[in-house]
Amino acid sequence: MTDTILDIIQRLAPRPYRTTSNPRSMYMMACPLPDHEDRQHRDGGGSFSVNAEANLWRCYGCKAKGNTVTLNRILIGEALHPYNGPVQRRSAPKVRKTKLAPLEGVTLAALASAKGLDLDYLLGRGWADTRYFDGAASRYVPAVYIPYFDTFGRDPQIRYRIGLTAHDRFRWKFGSVPRLYGLEALDRYLQQPGPLILVEGETDQATLDAHGFPALGIPGAGNFPPAWADLLGSDVALWVEADAGGNALMTTLAAIIPELRIIHAPATAKDPTELAAKCGPLEFLGILRQLIEAATKAPTVLARAHGSTPTPLRRSSHRARAIYFQVST
Ligand SMILES: [Zn+2]
Numbered sequence: 001m002t003d004t005i006l007d008i009i010q011r012l013a014p015r016p017y018r019t020t021s022n023p024r025s026m027y028m029m030a031c032p033l034p035d036h037e038d039r040q041h042r043d044g045g046g047s048f049s050v051n052a053e054a055n056l057w058r059c060y061g062c063k064a065k066g067n068t069v070t071l072n073r074i075l076i077g078e079a080l081h082p083y084n085g086p087v088q089r090r091s092a093p094k095v096r097k098t099k100l101a102p103l104e105g106v107t108l109a110a111l112a113s114a115k116g117l118d119l120d121y122l123l124g125r126g127w128a129d130t131r132y133f134d135g136a137a138s139r140y141v142p143a144v145y146i147p148y149f150d151t152f153g154r155d156p157q158i159r160y161r162i163g164l165t166a167h168d169r170f171r172w173k174f175g176s177v178p179r180l181y182g183l184e185a186l187d188r189y190l191q192q193p194g195p196l197i198l199v200e201g202e203t204d205q206a207t208l209d210a211h212g213f214p215a216l217g218i219p220g221a222g223n224f225p226p227a228w229a230d231l232l233g234s235d236v237a238l239w240v241e242a243d244a245g246g247n248a249l250m251t252t253l254a255a256i257i258p259e260l261r262i263i264h265a266p267a268t269a270k271d272p273t274e275l276a277a278k279c280g281p282l283e284f285l286g287i288l289r290q291l292i293e294a295a296t297k298a299p300t301v302l303a304r305a306h307g308s309t310p311t312p313l314r315r316s317s318h319r320a321r322a323i324y325f326q327v328s329t
Helices: 005-012 068-075 085-090 093-099 108-115 119-124 183-191 202-210 226-231 244-256 272-278 281-293 311-328
Strands: 017-019 027-029 048-051 056-059 065-067 128-134 139-148 157-161 170-172 196-200 215-218 236-240 261-264
Touching (some): 005 048, 005 068, 108 119, 119 202, 196 202, 202 215, 202 272, 226 244, 236 244, 261 281, 272 281
Parallel strands (some): 196 236, 236 261
Antiparallel strands (some): 027 048, 056 065, 128 139, 139 157
């Protein structure tokens, strides 16, 4: 195997990157590890650094590091993320106490209410109240247990929602392997008319599913191994949130799914859940159908961080906003 770190990332988790003049951090990009939700930085880089000289990698966000073999094994799901933050923190406890904010915690009822989701619907999908140990604060916080089933509705991989509004809101159960959310309904979705809609996270997937739309949730914007695309059929649309993360996700997926269409978030709602909260169910159906109809083919601009421009996204957002107002007035 003569693959470089960059080869492996381009093959298994392609994403834009920034080039630097320092060979020991020659490429900077959003972290590709499955349980690190790294956002792409404004300059096109991210927390993940590739040492092209030694063929090593390191993430300044989640503190993981390794070589080609470890990276390959993590990205194909054979190995766990070698998260070494806790080890490092143990050797410097004073820094830890001042730096780590306590987890927010959230209950299922609070989450359902804040997101306008039906509690019984969520219980029916296996969501449940649990507790999560906050090591920094040495206490348990309330958390929501969210099972990610496979296409047979089995083998749940567990994600915890540990906050409602905090920046830090999700954890994978130790040993769980991220997958798309909603796969247990995939057979049914693929028989429904209209595109299979990809959204960021399980809450938006639940909103769309509850309104009868075929949808799958992507667990973390930076995280989409190309093999996942094999499941999706040929009619796929991505709901793009109008921020750097949404843009990066669009770039990543456009490279993996050539026929991908883009649903641009209307200016009034960043995601389907927010849209649903702002209008009644019937109006939601109407607006979503129009957004789907107005979906455009993904721009094929790729990976040139310096030259990338949000112009296409903005233009289409105006279009989507026009549609939103047209329907809602
Ligand atoms: Zn990372």
